[in-house]
Amino acid sequence: MSILEVKNLTHTYDGNTPFMNDAVKDVSFSVKKGEIIGIIGHTGSGKSTLVQHLNGLLKATSGEVLLDGKNIWDDPKKIRLVRSRVGLVFQYPEYQLFEDTVYKDIAFGPKNMGLSDDEIAHRISEICELVGIKAEYLEKSPFDLSGGEKRRVAIAGVMAMQPEIIVFDEPVAGLDPRGRADVIKMIYDYSNKYGATVLIISHNMEDMALIADKLIVMNKGELALFDTTENVFKQHEFLKDIGLNVPMVTQVMLALKEKGLSVPDDIFTVDRAVDYLLTLSKGGNHNA
Amino acid sequence: MLKDITFGQYYENDSFVHKLDPRTKMLLLIAVIVFIFVSQNAVALSLVALLILFSVLLSKVPLKMYFKNLKAVFPIIIFTMIINLFYNASGDVLVSFWKLSITTGSLYRAFYMAARILLLIIASAELTYTTTPNDLTDAIEKLLSPLKFIGLKNAVHTLAMMMTIALRFIPTLIEETQKIMNAQKARGADLESGKLIDRIKALIPILIPLLISSVRRAYELAEAMECRCYNGGEGRQRMKQLKYHSNDFIAFAVVVVVCATVVAVNMIL
Numbered sequence: 113m114s115i116l117e118v119k120n121l122t123h124t125y126d127g128n129t130p131f132m133n134d135a136v137k138d139v140s141f142s143v144k145k146g147e148i149i150g151i152i153g154h155t156g157s158g159k160s161t162l163v164q165h166l167n168g169l170l171k172a173t174s175g176e177v178l179l180d181g182k183n184i185w186d187d188p189k190k191i192r193l194v195r196s197r198v199g200l201v202f203q204y205p206e207y208q209l210f211e212d213t214v215y216k217d218i219a220f221g222p223k224n225m226g227l228s229d230d231e232i233a234h235r236i237s238e239i240c241e242l243v244g245i246k247a248e249y250l251e252k253s254p255f256d257l258s259g260g261e262k263r264r265v266a267i268a269g270v271m272a273m274q275p276e277i278i279v280f281d282e283p284v285a286g287l288d289p290r291g292r293a294d295v296i297k298m299i300y301d302y303s304n305k306y307g308a309t310v311l312i313i314s315h316n317m318e319d320m321a322l323i324a325d326k327l328i329v330m331n332k333g334e335l336a337l338f339d340t341t342e343n344v345f346k347q348h349e350f351l352k353d354i355g356l357n358v359p360m361v362t363q364v365m366l367a368l369k370e371k372g373l374s375v376p377d378d379i380f381t382v383d384r385a386v387d388y389l390l391t392l393s394k395g396g397n398h399n400a
Numbered sequence: 401m402l403k404d405i406t407f408g409q410y411y412e413n414d415s416f417v418h419k420l421d422p423r424t425k426m427l428l429l430i431a432v433i434v435f436i437f438v439s440q441n442a443v444a445l446s447l448v449a450l451l452i453l454f455s456v457l458l459s460k461v462p463l464k465m466y467f468k469n470l471k472a473v474f475p476i477i478i479f480t481m482i483i484n485l486f487y488n489a490s491g492d493v494l495v496s497f498w499k500l501s502i503t504t505g506s507l508y509r510a511f512y513m514a515a516r517i518l519l520l521i522i523a524s525a526e527l528t529y530t531t532t533p534n535d536l537t538d539a540i541e542k543l544l545s546p547l548k549f550i551g552l553k554n555a556v557h558t559l560a561m562m563m564t565i566a567l568r569f570i571p572t573l574i575e576e577t578q579k580i581m582n583a584q585k586a587r588g589a590d591l592e593s594g595k596l597i598d599r600i601k602a603l604i605p606i607l608i609p610l611l612i613s614s615v616r617r618a619y620e621l622a623e624a625m626e627c628r629c630y631n632g633g634e635g636r637q638r639m640k641q642l643k644y645h646s647n648d649f650i651a652f653a654v655v656v657v658v659c660a661t662v663v664a665v666n667m668i669l
Contacts, residue, residue: 208587220588270586
């Protein structure tokens with residue numbers, strides 16, 4: 113049973129003006145509960161526009177979004193309910209912090225859902241444990257934190273609403289390697305703990321290889337590929353054609369293959385590459 | 401909703417009006433505005449109206465763009481009409497109730513005032529549709545440059561630079577506001593319903609991030625300008641020099657003729 117289904121979604125910006133353009137063209141896909149889906153595509157390929165339809169921030173020009181088989185726009189008055197079920201974390205979410213303490217900022221979402229103070233406190237302590245925000249941070253001003261910490265607080269603000277589906281628009285943009293790893297782990301842990309479905313837009317193929325079960329490839333507003341991460345990365349030539357790439361370690365492996373080594377083409381993480389190269393050296397198969 | 405703000409948006413095209421020197425357009429706009437108010441009767445005002453209509457057609461900017469602009473000021477026009485409808489007692493009484501009465505004179509007055517506002521908006525919109533913000537500030541700087549003789553040497557340049565920056569950042573701010581609104585809506589913020597007090601409170605999560613990012617942007621911009629050795633107007637030259645062409649003189653001539661006719665009509669009628 114798919115929890116989220118997008119059917120023939122088209123979005124046209126500035127219809128009937130000289131600036132008119134189709135940002136998303138006839139996109140259809142469906143996502144099962146608990147899956148982690150990566151969305152990759154060149155800048156301007158319609159990724160951000162696409163995900164803003166999933167919680168009803170944008171209304172499709174044509175086509176529909178089904179949540180548990182029901183069109184999210186069936187009852188326009190309940191669109192805020194949809195937004196608490198489908199969380200959306202924007203690019204650079206730290207720029208939307210506004211409260212005077214971290215606690216209050218994380219509480220903003222749950223409060224809008226109308227939860228009781230006790231429930232909010234409970235959720236915040238739970239989420240802070242999950243994402244590694246220390247208790248003493250809760251009374252600090254969010255503006256005194258470092259960039260990576262702010263990002264984590266902002267993401268926790270959406271996670272505290274405990275959405276069944278959570279969508280991230282480039283969650284690791286502009287972070288250092290440590291901060292990036294932290295955020296990726298947060299997303300993975302959240303999905304695991306609540307069985308939540310995750311969609312992530314990213315330009316970082318390494319991160320995608322690490323956590324995504326499936327990949328959606330967008331090209332010029334159209335859905336070019338939708339398959340398992342493995343099958344998508346196997347089509348490295350097509351990806352290159354549309355301005356994307358495979359993880360760096362896969363590029364190394366492909367280069368080795370070109371030199372005549374018999375390398376399988378499904379190595380997308382450094383760990384697997386290390387394993388493979390070790391067996392290769394132990395097996396003494398140097399001339400293959 | 402925020403996308404509907406078109407005032408001050410340049411509409412790229414290649415027309416007689418687009419190619420006029422921005423100083424010409426500015427001076428002529430001022431002249432036209434003055435003469436909208438100098439006109440004392442319908443004949444004089446329709447002369448100005450014809451001039452504006454003619455220039456609008458010359459600008460090759462779709463009329464739709466102008467109408468879009470007028471939608472926003474429509475309430476003001478209606479309000480002005482209603483007020484004027486009751487404030488002039490000349491002529492025959494048409495309708496009368498309570499202490500108020502509508503006369504032929506007040507009806508005429510109401511439409512006259514509405515026409516004035518309409519013409520004002522259309523004329524100023526035309527300037528912004530046909531002139532890029534940068535050209536506009538260049539023109540202001542040039543037109544104000546005589547002020548340097550009375551000791552305001554740097555002030556003119558600073559003022560023009562401030563205006564350029566302000567204009568440059570309007571679209572950026574609108575985009576930013578939209579982004580923050582979306583982000584807070586995604587967190588369940590309710591911006592569309594509730595009592596007035598609730599709605600005002602709902603603006604806090606939008607205004608604070610907007611203020612913070614504006615200050616941050618200002619610092620970044622100041623630093624970037626300093627990195628490029630900006631230190632005020634002294635010794636700065638322009639890549640694009642403003643120059644009057646023959647078309648500018650034609651435009652000046654046409655407007656002067658119309659203005660003179662308006663004065664004549666005022667005196668005769």
